[in-house]
Amino acid sequence: QVQLQESGPGLVKPSQTLSLTCTVSGGSISSGSYYWSWIRQPAGKGLEWIGRIYTSGSTNYNPSLKSRVTISVDTSKNQFSLKLSSVTAADTAVYYCARTVGFGEFFDYWGQGTLVTVSS
Amino acid sequence: QSALTQPASVSGSPGQSITISCTGTSSDVGSYNLVSWYQQHPGKAPKLMIYEGSKRPSGVSNRFSGSKSGNTASLTISGLQAEDEADYYCCSYAGSSTSDNYVFGTGTKVTVL
Numbered sequence: 001q002v003q004l005q006e007s008g009p010g011l012v013k014p015s016q017t018l019s020l021t022c023t024v025s026g027g028s029i030s031s032g033s034y035y036w037s038w039i040r041q042p043a044g045k046g047l048e049w050i051g052r053i054y055t056s057g058s059t060n061y062n063p064s065l066k067s068r069v070t071i072s073v074d075t076s077k078n079q080f081s082l083k084l085s086s087v088t089a090a091d092t093a094v095y096y097c098a099r100t101v102g103f104g105e106f107f108d109y110w111g112q113g114t115l116v117t118v119s120s
Numbered sequence: 121q122s123a124l125t126q127p128a129s130v131s132g133s134p135g136q137s138i139t140i141s142c143t144g145t146s147s148d149v150g151s152y153n154l155v156s157w158y159q160q161h162p163g164k165a166p167k168l169m170i171y172e173g174s175k176r177p178s179g180v181s182n183r184f185s186g187s188k189s190g191n192t193a194s195l196t197i198s199g200l201q202a203e204d205e206a207d208y209y210c211c212s213y214a215g216s217s218t219s220d221n222y223v224f225g226t227g228t229k230v231t232v233l
Contacts, residue, residue, distance in 0.1 A: 037222075046123060047158075047166065047209055049222040060220040063121070096165060105213035105222070106156035106171040113165050 002026045004111035018084040022097030029078045030055045035100035038082045040093040087118045124225035131231040142193040142210035150191040154213035205232045
């Protein structure tokens, strides 16, 4: 059973960079035709896809966030990471990492989510 | 890319059937049979209920079914149960020749009366 777990600071100051890591257990991050995505959800609002990475390092980002997002992968640690720069209060949200099934284009395993608050 | 449009709320009595619509455009829902549906209980992560429009993952009740017509996808819950009370989100692949993208729906709160 694949499990994902987000980790990182819960509080980030405005204009700084938000950094989160997702640790995958129960299987290798390199196996199968899977991408690894970040998705966020502001309190009381809907879901927003941020971006994804393949274990080759190939990335795709939401066009609305592309200029501020970097997703990277560390296969030796079975982890992938998110960096979101120049954050504002609008970036306050629960951030989820999720396994993305390629070709079918759906998210089959999710982390429990981590709340990141942007505030001085 | 705008969010897919879902009704804000849908309700039904136990045992009844309800349908949640998810309306997109010819650039997302209408272009691909790649709509997925997620159930989210308060404070929990979303759970995959339907993928590729109408397929159910192992372990998901056959009371959940999906379909699509044109730019609108639908999720039907039959034999409504108390445990089905949750928020539901659709999602469509919305890629192009130059980029990959996913767009989620606005979300629907299902209430079991």
